[in-house]
Amino acid sequence: MTKLSDRVTPGIQPAALSVADFCAAHGISVSTFYSLPDEDRPVLIRLGGRVIITLRAAEEWRQQMEAKSVARVARGYEQGRRGRGQYRKRDIPAQQAAQPEVP
Numbered sequence: 001m002t003k004l005s006d007r008v009t010p011g012i013q014p015a016a017l018s019v020a021d022f023c024a025a026h027g028i029s030v031s032t033f034y035s036l037p038d039e040d041r042p043v044l045i046r047l048g049g050r051v052i053i054t055l056r057a058a059e060e061w062r063q064q065m066e067a068k069s070v071a072r073v074a075r076g077y078e079q080g081r082r083g084r085g086q087y088r089k090r091d092i093p094a095q096q097a098a099q100p101e102v103p
Contacts, residue, residue: 016045016052025058040065 022042023030033041042053042061053061 014055016054017058019044019051019053022053022058026062040068 017025019033020030023033043057045052045054
């Protein structure tokens with residue numbers, strides 16, 4: 001596949017990206033892109049057999065993903081989680097740490 005820079009006329013900023021170019025620009029694979037739920041994908045425009053993503057849709061997607069990520073991290077810290085749901089003893093208040101676990 002040719003790079004986006006090889007297909008664009010010098011001095012002209014593209015107004016849209018192909019799915020492959022979008023994925024390359026964001027460091028994700030095309031299969032990961034298509035495995036995202038519809039609400040987590042940028043707005044797609046279908047032109048014949050081609051699917052493109054406008055630069056504005058790409059920017060809105062980045063902002064949406066950033067906001068979701070920040071909210072997810074904040075929610076994890078509120079619940080005392082770090083990383084993959086792991087708890088560290090020093091992050092749990094002493095009263096909770098002293099309580100026996102219920103099986």
